[in-house]
Amino acid sequence: MARKKITIKDIAESANVSKSTVSRVLNNNTPVNEEKRLAVLEAMERLNYKPNVVARSLAGGNSMTIGVLTQNIGSPFYDKVTQGVIQGLSDTDYSPIFADGRWDPEIETSAIKTLIDRNVDGLIMVGGNLPGSDLDSLRDSKPMVIVARRLPGWDNKCISVDNVAAAKDATEYLINSGHRKIAHIMGIPEHQDARDRYMGYQAALRDSGIALDEDLVVKGNFSSQSGVLAIESLLMKGVSFTGVFAGNDEMAFGARLAMYRRGIRVPEDVSIVGYDDQPNSAFMTPPLTTVAQPAEPMGEAAAQALLAFMRNQEFVPPRLDTELIVRESVHRIR
Amino acid sequence: MARKKITIKDIAESANVSKSTVSRVLNNNTPVNEEKRLAVLEAMERLNYKPNVVARSLAGGNSMTIGVLTQNIGSPFYDKVTQGVIQGLSDTDYSPIFADGRWDPEIETSAIKTLIDRNVDGLIMVGGNLPGSDLDSLRDSKPMVIVARRLPGWDNKCISVDNVAAAKDATEYLINSGHRKIAHIMGIPEHQDARDRYMGYQAALRDSGIALDEDLVVKGNFSSQSGVLAIESLLMKGVSFTGVFAGNDEMAFGARLAMYRRGIRVPEDVSIVGYDDQPNSAFMTPPLTTVAQPAEPMGEAAAQALLAFMRNQEFVPPRLDTELIVRESVHRIR
DNA sequence: CTGTTAGCGCCTTCAT
DNA sequence: ATGAAGGCGCTAACAG
Numbered sequence: 001m002a003r004k005k006i007t008i009k010d011i012a013e014s015a016n017v018s019k020s021t022v023s024r025v026l027n028n029n030t031p032v033n034e035e036k037r038l039a040v041l042e043a044m045e046r047l048n049y050k051p052n053v054v055a056r057s058l059a060g061g062n063s064m065t066i067g068v069l070t071q072n073i074g075s076p077f078y079d080k081v082t083q084g085v086i087q088g089l090s091d092t093d094y095s096p097i098f099a100d101g102r103w104d105p106e107i108e109t110s111a112i113k114t115l116i117d118r119n120v121d122g123l124i125m126v127g128g129n130l131p132g133s134d135l136d137s138l139r140d141s142k143p144m145v146i147v148a149r150r151l152p153g154w155d156n157k158c159i160s161v162d163n164v165a166a167a168k169d170a171t172e173y174l175i176n177s178g179h180r181k182i183a184h185i186m187g188i189p190e191h192q193d194a195r196d197r198y199m200g201y202q203a204a205l206r207d208s209g210i211a212l213d214e215d216l217v218v219k220g221n222f223s224s225q226s227g228v229l230a231i232e233s234l235l236m237k238g239v240s241f242t243g244v245f246a247g248n249d250e251m252a253f254g255a256r257l258a259m260y261r262r263g264i265r266v267p268e269d270v271s272i273v274g275y276d277d278q279p280n281s282a283f284m285t286p287p288l289t290t291v292a293q294p295a296e297p298m299g300e301a302a303a304q305a306l307l308a309f310m311r312n313q314e315f316v317p318p319r320l321d322t323e324l325i326v327r328e329s330v331h332r333i334r
Numbered sequence: 335m336a337r338k339k340i341t342i343k344d345i346a347e348s349a350n351v352s353k354s355t356v357s358r359v360l361n362n363n364t365p366v367n368e369e370k371r372l373a374v375l376e377a378m379e380r381l382n383y384k385p386n387v388v389a390r391s392l393a394g395g396n397s398m399t400i401g402v403l404t405q406n407i408g409s410p411f412y413d414k415v416t417q418g419v420i421q422g423l424s425d426t427d428y429s430p431i432f433a434d435g436r437w438d439p440e441i442e443t444s445a446i447k448t449l450i451d452r453n454v455d456g457l458i459m460v461g462g463n464l465p466g467s468d469l470d471s472l473r474d475s476k477p478m479v480i481v482a483r484r485l486p487g488w489d490n491k492c493i494s495v496d497n498v499a500a501a502k503d504a505t506e507y508l509i510n511s512g513h514r515k516i517a518h519i520m521g522i523p524e525h526q527d528a529r530d531r532y533m534g535y536q537a538a539l540r541d542s543g544i545a546l547d548e549d550l551v552v553k554g555n556f557s558s559q560s561g562v563l564a565i566e567s568l569l570m571k572g573v574s575f576t577g578v579f580a581g582n583d584e585m586a587f588g589a590r591l592a593m594y595r596r597g598i599r600v601p602e603d604v605s606i607v608g609y610d611d612q613p614n615s616a617f618m619t620p621p622l623t624t625v626a627q628p629a630e631p632m633g634e635a636a637a638q639a640l641l642a643f644m645r646n647q648e649f650v651p652p653r654l655d656t657e658l659i660v661r662e663s664v665h666r667i668r
Numbered sequence: 669c670t671g672t673t674a675g676c677g678c679c680t681t682c683a684t
Numbered sequence: 685a686t687g688a689a690g691g692c693g694c695t696a697a698c699a700g
Contacts, residue, residue: 055392250614
C-alpha cells in the first residue's frame with residue numbers, strides 16, 4: 001500500500017534525469033539514451049510507479065477513454081461482442097465508457113453525442129441501426145470502428161463475419177439432411193445481418209435447385225416472441241415444412257416453443273437450425289443446431305483495430321470464422 | 335459544433351468575474367453574490383459551457399465517474415443488474431466505468447484497485463466473492479454500495495432481495511403441488527445467495543413436516559453443466575424424486591437436459607423450478623417455473639443509493655420483491 | 669538526445 | 685464575498 005503517491009517527479013529524481021525524459025520513456029515515442037532508459041525503468045519498477053491517467057489526459061489532450069456504443073436489446077450475441085471489446089481494451093491504458101443505443105437510430109445518435117461530449121478518444125460501435133450516411137459525417141472527426149455490422153464504404157473499419165456464407169451452410173445442412181420444405185424466420189429486414197442470412201438461405205436453395213417459396217419466409221424481429229408468431233402464422237396459413245432456419249437462436253427458441261404448444265415434435269416432425277449459438281442453445285430440448293459466431297474475438301479485434309488505427313499502425317484482423325454447431329435439433333429424413 | 339473549447343476562463347471574462355468565482359458557482363459550495371451568480375450562470379448557458387471533467391478531476395475535485403465492479407461470468411442476472419446501474423446513472427452527471435471481477439476474489443481486488451486508480455468518486459459492486467473483511471477496509475475510503483449480495487455489517491449499503499423467502503416460496507409451490515421428494519441443486523456454497531436459497535428450501539420442508547434428506551441435495555456451481563451433473567449424480571445414486579428446485583435457471587436448464595437424455599419426462603415424471611427467470615426460461619420445453627428477481631430495479635436502486643450517500647442524503651430503497659413465475663414445468667401430483 | 673519552460677482546465681488556500 | 689496565485693501530474697514545444 002503505497003501511502004504516498006509517487007509521481008513522475010519522484011522517479012525523475014530517483015533516476016537522475018528530468019521529468020521530460022521520464023515522460024519520454026513512458027510514452028516511448030522519442031529516442032532516449034539506453035542507459036537512462038533502463039535507469040528510469042528500474043526506478044519505476046522499484047518505486048512501483050503508476051502513471052496518473054487523469055493528469056496524462058489533461059496534458060495530452062486525450063482522455064484515454066474509448067466510447068463504446070452498445071445495443072442492450074436483442075440477442076445476447078451483442079453482449080458478448082461488448083465483452084470482447086472490454087477484453088481487448090483491458091490490457092491497454094484505455095478504459096471503455098459505454099452508452100446504450102437500444103437499436104434505435106435516434107437514441108444511438110444521442111448516445112454518440114454523449115460519448116463525444118465525454119471527450120472519448122475513439123469510438124467502437126457494436127451493431128446498431130444508424131444509417132450509414134449519419135456515420136459518414138462522424139468518420140473523420142473521431143477514429144472509429146464498427147463491430148458485428150457491415151457497412152458499405154467502411155470495409156476496412158468493419159469487423160464482422162460472412163453472414164451469407166454461414167447462413168448458406170446452415171441451410172445446406174438441412175438440405176443435405178433430406179429437407180426440401182424449409183422455412184426461414186427472418187430478423188429485422190432493416191438489419192443487414194438479417195438480409196445477409198436470408199440471402200444465404202436463398203443461395204443454398206438455389207444451388208440445390210430448390211425453388212424459393214415466399215410463403216415459407218416469415219419476417220420476425222430477432223425476439224423469441226417473434227419466433228412463436230412466425231410459426232403460428234406458418235401453421236395458420238397451412239404451409240407445410242419439415243425444417244426451419246431461424247435468423248437467430250432467440251427466434252429458434254420461440255419457434256420451438258410454438259411447436260411444443262402445438263404438439264409438433266422436434267426434430268421428429270420438424271427440424272430447427274438457429275444462428276448465434278447462444279449459451280443456452282446447447283441446453284434446449286432438444287439441443288439446438290446453430291451457427292456459432294466468434295463474438296468475443298470480434299469484439300477484441302475491434303478494440304485492437306481501433307487502437308492500431310489511432311496510432312496509425314497497420315492492423316491485420318485475425319481470421320473470424322463461423323462454425324455450424326450440429327446438435328440434435330435436426331433430423332435426417334427420407 | 336463549438337469549434338473552440340470554451341473554458342472557465344472564457345465564461346469568467348464574459349461574466350466579468352474571476353475564474354475562482356466561476357468555480358464557486360460551479361461547485362456551489364461557497365456563498366456567492368446572487369447577481370454574479372446569475373451572470374455566471376447566464377454566461378455558461380450562452381456560451382454552452384461544459385466543465386472539463388478531466389481537469390476537474392486532476393485538480394483534486396471529483397472525477398464524475400463511478401466505478402462499477404461487474405461479474406461477467408455466471409448467470410445473466412448480474413448483467414441485468416449492471417444494466418440497471420447504468421440506467422440509474424444515466425440521468426445524472428456521473429458516468430459509470432466498469433471493471434470485471436469474474437467472481438474471483440483476486441481479480442476483484444485488482445479490478446477495484448484499477449477503479450480507484452481511475453479516481454472514481456464512488457463504487458458499486460455487483461455481486462462478487464470478495465470476503466467482507468477485504469471490503470471493510472475500503473468502506474470509508476470511498477463511498478460504496480453492494481448490489482445483489484448481502485454482507486454482514488453492511489446492511490444499509492446492500493441492495494438485495496430476500497433469497498431465503500423466495501426460495502421457500504418456490505419450494506412450497508412444489509410441496510403444495512403434491513411433491514414430497516424434492517431435490518435441490520445448490521449453487522456455489524461460498525456464495526451467500528446459494529446458501530440462502532438452500533436455507534429457504536430447508537425451511538419449506540421443515541414447515542411442511544418433511545424431513546430433510548441430504549441425499550437429495552447436490553452441490554452445483556450455478557452453471558448449466560453443473561445442473562446436468564447434478565441430475566446424473568442423483569440418478570447414479572439411485573435416489574428417487576419427483577421435483578427439483580434448482581439454485582438458478584442455468585442449473586435448471588442443465589437438469590432438464592440431463593432428463594431429456596435419460597428419457598425422463600418433464601413435468602410428467604419430474605417437475606422443475608428454477609431461480610432468476612432469465613429471458614429464455616419462458617421458452618424452454620416446457621417453460622420453466624422460476625423465481626423472478628427485480629434485477630434492473632435493484633441496479634437502479636443501487637445507483638440512487640450511492641448518489642444519495644455521496645451527497646449525504648437520505649435514501650429509502652424501493653420495495654424490491656421477488657415473484658414466483660408459474661409455468662408448465664411443474665406437475666400437480668396425487 | 670535531453671533539460672527547461674509553459675501550460676492543460678480547474679480547485680483551493682490566502683489575503684483582501 | 686472575491687481575486688490572485690499556486691499547484692494537481694504530465695506532455696509538448698523549444699533550445700541546446
